[in-house]
Amino acid sequence: MILTSIYLRNFRIHKDTKIKFSENLNYFVGGNGQGKTTILDSIYYLCTTKSHDTKTDSESVRFNEESFELGGVFRGTSENKIRIVYSLKDNKKEYLQDGKKITRSVDIIGRFPVVLLTPADHAITQGYPGERRKFIDSIISQASGTYLKILLDYNKTLRQRSSLLCQMKENRRNSLSDELNAWTTKLVQSGKEIIEHREKFVNEFNGFIKESYEIIMGKEEVPAMRYFYFDGMSSSNIEGKFFELLDQKKEEELKRAANLVGPHRDDFIFEINKLNLKDFGSQGQHKTFQVALRFAQFFYLKKTTGKTPVFLLDDVFGELDKKRSIKISEYLREVGQAFITLTDFANFSFLKRQENDMLFQINNGTVDYA
Amino acid sequence: MQIAEPLLAAIEELSKLPGIGKKTAQRLSLHILKSDNETVASLVKAIEELKTRLRFCSRCFNLSEEELCEICKNEKRDKKIICVVEEASDVIAIERTHEFNGLYHVLGGVLSPLNGIGPDSLKIKELLKRFESEDIKEVILAINPDTEGETTALYLARLIKPLGIKVSRIARGLPVGGDLEFADEATIGRAVLGRIEL
Ligand SMILES: [Zn+2]
Numbered sequence: 001m002i003l004t005s006i007y008l009r010n011f012r013i014h015k016d017t018k019i020k021f022s023e024n025l026n027y028f029v030g031g032n033g034q035g036k037t038t039i040l041d042s043i044y045y046l047c048t049t050k051s052h053d054t055k056t057d058s059e060s061v062r063f064n065e066e067s068f069e070l071g072g073v074f075r076g077t078s079e080n081k082i083r084i085v086y087s088l089k090d091n092k093k094e095y096l097q098d099g100k101k102i103t104r105s106v107d108i109i110g111r112f113p114v115v116l117l118t119p120a121d122h123a124i125t126q127g128y129p130g131e132r133r134k135f136i137d138s139i140i141s142q143a144s145g146t147y148l149k150i151l152l153d154y155n156k157t158l159r160q161r162s163s164l165l166c167q168m169k170e171n172r173r174n175s176l177s178d179e180l181n182a183w184t185t186k187l188v189q190s191g192k193e194i195i196e197h198r199e200k201f202v203n204e205f206n207g208f209i210k211e212s213y214e215i216i217m218g219k220e221e222v223p224a225m226r227y228f229y230f231d232g233m234s235s236s237n238i239e240g241k242f243f244e245l246l247d248q249k250k251e252e253e254l255k256r257a258a259n260l261v262g263p264h265r266d267d268f269i270f271e272i273n274k275l276n277l278k279d280f281g282s283q284g285q286h287k288t289f290q291v292a293l294r295f296a297q298f299f300y301l302k303k304t305t306g307k308t309p310v311f312l313l314d315d316v317f318g319e320l321d322k323k324r325s326i327k328i329s330e331y332l333r334e335v336g337q338a339f340i341t342l343t344d345f346a347n348f349s350f351l352k353r354q355e356n357d358m359l360f361q362i363n364n365g366t367v368d369y370a
Numbered sequence: 371m372q373i374a375e376p377l378l379a380a381i382e383e384l385s386k387l388p389g390i391g392k393k394t395a396q397r398l399s400l401h402i403l404k405s406d407n408e409t410v411a412s413l414v415k416a417i418e419e420l421k422t423r424l425r426f427c428s429r430c431f432n433l434s435e436e437e438l439c440e441i442c443k444n445e446k447r448d449k450k451i452i453c454v455v456e457e458a459s460d461v462i463a464i465e466r467t468h469e470f471n472g473l474y475h476v477l478g479g480v481l482s483p484l485n486g487i488g489p490d491s492l493k494i495k496e497l498l499k500r501f502e503s504e505d506i507k508e509v510i511l512a513i514n515p516d517t518e519g520e521t522t523a524l525y526l527a528r529l530i531k532p533l534g535i536k537v538s539r540i541a542r543g544l545p546v547g548g549d550l551e552f553a554d555e556a557t558i559g560r561a562v563l564g565r566i567e568l
Contacts, residue, residue: 156517164483179481179488182525186517 001076001112001307002337003043009069010062012038012055013365021339022358025332027351028341029370030362036341039362040116040312043339046072046082047114047310049095049105057086057093074112076307082112106149110142113301113309117294117316124293125277125286129267136268139297140201143304147197154190158259161187165257187262188242194263195229195238202227202268208296215295216288216327221272223289228267287319291328298335311338317348326350377403426458429500431476431493433458441465441474448472450507454497454526456480456514464512472510475500480518481525489525497526501533508536 002023008014013035028036044052061068067087074080083096095102102108123131141148161183168176213223235241245261253260270277301309317325329351332338361368377399385395427439451472461474477492509530513519527537
């Protein structure tokens with residue numbers, strides 16, 4: 001899949017930006033706050049209906065304007081025009097594919113797979129388990145619509161069940177315990193499916209991580225990812241173990257009015273040569289791992305969805321040494337189309353600009369072809 | 371801008387209806403204003419009779435003009451089988467398929483602790499009473515296959531099965547996320563036929 005062009009109207013610092021892209025590498029060069037990351041985020045927006053940035057939709061409307069609009073043209077087996085219009089007055093957003101309004105996220109997620117590498121990725125290897133679950137879930141969701149539905153179902157079950165636990169804490173009644181049993185069964189049913197999906201995914205994804213890591217670092221370091229669920233008490237009988245653990249924690253769940261067992265508490269452990277990256281990894285190894293994870297995501301989604309994802313790299317070379325940067329820039333040639341932000345092209349003399357690559361100079365929300 | 375009081379009142383009332391915004395309410399009001407007296411009178415009559423002539427069936431809680439609804443009164447229906455649904459609108463949807471000839475029971479919603487809806491807020495006790503007074507052999511749970519609907523079905527199956535009554539579920543045939551009310555007739559028909567035993 002190729003993104004051939006986009007436009008941004010009254011989106012953050014951009015008043016009226018139109019860009020035609022190269023099918024190869026697209027570099028966006030500019031200082032901080034000039035609007036280059038905004039271009040990547042608007043592409044992410046078109047693929048997922050959401051910003052990756054923490055900015056809300058209303059905060060994304062350009063100063064003194066009433067709405068913003070984003071548009072893009074994707075070319076795969078067919079051509080699709082995507083438009084997003086947000087109006088500040090109604091606080092309403094519309095997502096249109098070829099003029100047709102789309103309302104359910106399950107109809108969009110995975111339609112245009114996207115991979116975004118950003119400096120915020122440090123949270124994946126160094127942050128809390130929630131960051132790793134978010135990373136893993138976003139990959140599986142893009143690859144499998146079924147998974148996204150189960151995930152939404154599971155999250156709703158969690159909210160309902162904790163609300164019921166709250167009611168039971170306040171007022172313990174027998175009729176509520178029958179009700180809790182029903183919610184517990186529901187929790188196990190969809191929770192089990194999530195665990196099975198994640199288990200299968202980790203098995204497959206490990207091969208992709210190894211390959212990407214090796215291309216960047218060579219063969220001396222062997223990376224791996226392990227799935228950690230049920231606090232490490234994994235079992236071949238997931239359902240049975242799930243019920244057993246819930247039974248053990250029953251009193252505590254009632255006391256704390258919280259869901260204490262299930263895949264919403266899972267973690268994923270990254271290792272290099274069998275050593276836990278979180279405990280033993282250097283800064284360089286962390287960064288390399290983060291980059292390898294995004295390349296692995298790209299090639300995994302390409303294989304499972306049969307579509308080439310849009311690859312966005314925000315300031316990837318800023319924190320890497322020259323040797324790894326060269327490897328990565330060579331690796332990008334295998335990707336095909338990619339979108340890369342840089343603070344200054346001159347600082348990256350190792351980047352060989354090929355004939356079909358495009359270089360855009362971003363200055364205060366305006367774009368010049370360089 | 372000054373808007374005439376009666377028009378304002380009509381817009382206000384219409385926009386209280388589900389799915390009707392201020393703009394639509396205004397368009398509807400102006401349309402009614404332009405209609406002839408006869409059309410308006412029959413609209414008013416239909417709305418009034420909806421409230422005065424319809425109530426809930428005392429046995430199955432379907433819409434009814436009398437104490438018992440047409441379905442409960444119909445001697446030709448199979449009295450050994452009950453189809454449990456969320457709302458009266460689901461009865462209409464299933465009736466349209468002509469695939470089901472048993473009785474119904476309208477729950478009036480689904481379990482949702484977040485909205486304070488527990489078993490006591492639904493017609494579940496009333497359903498259990500029917501197993502004592504009627505000769506029911508089978509229950510089909512035709513509840514929407516969303517998170518709350520599936521949990522409600524689990525809850526009911528656990529209550530009903532120990533009574534020796536066959537319980538089945540028709541959810542999987544319906545499009546996920548689709549409300550029963552909007553599923554096309556063929557889909558529901560297939561679903562009723564393809565129910566799975568719990
Ligand atoms: Zn009735």
